Amino acid sequence: MGLILSGCAGEPSPSEGTGAPDIPVVSLQQAGALRGVFDGGAGPASLAASSAFYASSPAVVVLGAGAPAAAGQASAAAVGLGVPLLVVEPGNEQQVADELERLEAESVVLYGAPEGEWAAALGERTEIPGPADAAGFRSLLGLEAVPAEAAPLVAAVAAMDRGAQLPVPGLEAAVPKETTASNTASADQQDNGPVQELPEFEAAGAGTDAIVLATEDPASAAAVATARAAGAEVRMVETADPRADPGVIEVLRSHRDGGIYAAGNGFGGAETFAAHSDVALNAPELPGGGQTVFPGRRMVALYGHPSGGSLGVLGEQGLEESIRLARETAAQYRPYSDEPVVPALEIITTVASSEPGADGDFSEETAVDVLLPWIEAARDAGVYVILDLQPGHSTFLNQAIRYEELLKFPHVGLALDSEWRLAPGQRHLEQIGSVDAAEVNEVSAWLADLTRENVLPQKLFMLHQFNLSMIRNRDQLEVSHSELAVSLHADGHGTPGQKLDTWNALRNGLQPEIWPGWKNFYDEDTPTLTPEQTFTQIDPKPWFISYQ
Structure with a gap:
């Protein structure tokens, strides 16, 4: 048996072999x-x-x-x-x-x-x-x-x-x-x-x-x-x-x-x-490395609006101090996580309003040039950003499209806050708002297309919920877009027992492809869970934690 094996003896031959007469040769594709x-x-x-x-x-x-x-x-x-x-x-x-x-x-x-x-x-x-x-x-x-x-x-x-x-x-x-x-x-x-x-x-x-x-x-x-x-x-x-x-x-x-x-x-x-x-x-990698959101990292975020502290902790200090606080808060979770813990900012981008405004939608849209410095500073500091929408009588898709320029940043995701999605004739704080899965699916399809067409890393697509009625037909949510990591953010406040009851109720029937998230309230929780308690007492351990 006279098999010729490159590497057994002599110098390596070209990929098509030496072409010795009458000896068939293995040929590779280019x-x-x-x-x-x-x-x-x-x-x-x-x-x-x-x-x-x-x-x-x-x-x-x-x-x-x-x-x-x-x-x-x-x-x-x-x-x-x-x-x-x-x-x-x-x-x-x-x-x-x-x-x-x-x-x-x-x-x-x-x-x-x-x-x-x-x-x-x-x-x-x-x-x-x-x-x-x-x-x-x-x-x-x-x-x-x-x-x-x-x-x-x-x-x-x-x-x-x-x-x-x-x-x-x-x-x-x-x-x-x-x-x-x-x-x-x-x-x-x-x-x-x-x-x-x-x-x-x-x-x-x-x-x-x-x-x-x-x-x-x-x-x-x-x-x-x-x-x-x-x-x-x-x-x-x-x-x-x-x-x-x-x-x-x-x-x-x-x-x-x-x-x-x-x-x-x-x-x-x-x-x-x-x-x-x-x-x-x-594409660039996400803060913490890699280009898929989870399970390669967990996130800890400050929630609020740059205009001031009335809308959350994010606005209680200036931009540089908010970045510093976000990083310090995330660092407190690292001893209790096997994954990297990445700091994040969840910025209320459209703010629910008691007044209809010029467009009559009861939602104040923050100008892009107000948000841009925050997004650029977060990028430079290794901080993820989530744009949060409170649309009133507008739709989530119409508002998301307004911020397409910002959503093209690799480190920027999107959150839909259905508490503030109003039906015709409704006003904020008179009832809890809600959205149908069909409207959410329109947004996820648009965001997935935007991500794919611009060759971006996977984006966090977060849905806020603390009441089962807030997302109608939730079992029909589209969760197959590989461009998105879908997260359900449990927003309930109160005692730890009350919050865990809400957590368990929201997780019941949740599609396994959805990553659970948790919110800690500084004032409304009694008491506010520590980082150790948040990561050791909540099962399963949340992938996204925000502070309000």
């Missing part, structure tokens, strides 16, 4: 600045990865769905040989056959016994039983294999390296002498005839210029193996979102001109992943 997701299960993910990374491959490793225990061995074989790994599942036999044809595959290394439509998909190609022990890897594939240390499958595959000694998950112990090579090559290999020799071919030299983000979704193991076989870098991530981790963002920016892919479910499909990758590459 990754370029492409984006893609390998998901949908083991079979579809493996086919997508093969198509993304390989133009042709004389040899291919094929894993049957009936041999899941051999996934680690098959992955090691593919990485060691520098060829794709395809997974055959019921219903995808023809797609596998088509991919083998596109790759111009002449031989297949088999894990699992081909039968029925699977056998037909392999055609007349040379079949080599997949080895299950170190001796088989050496004699059949020319690869040095050792048992892998215990690790999750995908992480183990991501650590494999072509041309090096292969740590193989599930590698079997040495087989007894009386056991033949053909039936030890694979536990599922039933052919007891002579073992075919893997035909000679030349592996690609230089690897592909691509990076793959992978979760521990076991169904992505074959796709990750194909990526490593092609020389792509694989980065394991805890969250299926390239915006979430500052370290991932840094790595992606170093691969700006190369291919960026994801392996595993949860990344949101190709279009969503491409948009999130664009944000990771080009």
Whole structure:
């Protein structure tokens, strides 16, 4: 068996190989600045990865769905040989056959016994039983294999390296002498005839210029193996979102001109992943790092209006002192949080009014040029800002659009205060206002579009509530916009017991995608909870805390 492996001896060859006469060569696709997701299960993910990374491959490793225990061995074989790994599942036999044809595959290394439509998909190609022990890897594939240390499958595959000694998950112990090579090559290999020799071919030299983000979704193991076989870098991530981790963002920016892919479910499909990758590459990070609001941080905010203290603590001092106070208040929570605690300002941007005003909406709109210095100072100090709307007889969407210029800042989110949303004929303080989920959904759709179109990090979209009637049809809230982190802010005041009753009532039936928030009142609470009490007595621990 005369397999040529780059990295085993001599200088690396170009990505298309040396082109030695009559020796077929593995050829890689040019990754370029492409984006893609390998998901949908083991079979579809493996086919997508093969198509993304390989133009042709004389040899291919094929894993049957009936041999899941051999996934680690098959992955090691593919990485060691520098060829794709395809997974055959019921219903995808023809797609596998088509991919083998596109790759111009002449031989297949088999894990699992081909039968029925699977056998037909392999055609007349040379079949080599997949080895299950170190001796088989050496004699059949020319690869040095050792048992892998215990690790999750995908992480183990991501650590494999072509041309090096292969740590193989599930590698079997040495087989007894009386056991033949053909039936030890694979536990599922039933052919007891002579073992075919893997035909000679030349592996690609230089690897592909691509990076793959992978979760521990076991169904992505074959796709990750194909990526490593092609020389792509694989980065394991805890969250299926390239915006979430500052370290991932840094790595992606170093691969700006190369291919960026994801392996595993949860990344949101190709279009969503491409948009999130664009944000990771080009948008600023949020205060505290990363580009998703939660769970990478918690926030502690001062609430009020720049005009003075009558509307909240934020206005009781000037701009610089408010920034300082916000940072000091947030710092008091850090000993009780596993996540960074980021200071924030929640600025009442439109103020509920007892007078109708020139536009008759009973809401005073603060001028943009009044708010801009606060937003710029907060940005420079690492402080997040939330614009709070109290619309009266206007709509939340009409008021939000007035502040589009400010909402284009990466560190600025939006809050809707339905207590101050009036129906026709109503006046403030005569009743508690309310809003229907349909109106909230109009705002979230607009804000999500604004965020996506301007390549901004995820925005906090907060809904104030202390009474169940304040948000009608709350179960119909749209919470799927990945551009937004939706938070429900529990605004009730009183004794700790009363506040916890409100908290529990508001959380009942709350969609799991919504992040709960809490408000501490300096004067109306009896007593005001300390930072330690707020983070240790409230369950679950709130992600956003404001002070009024």
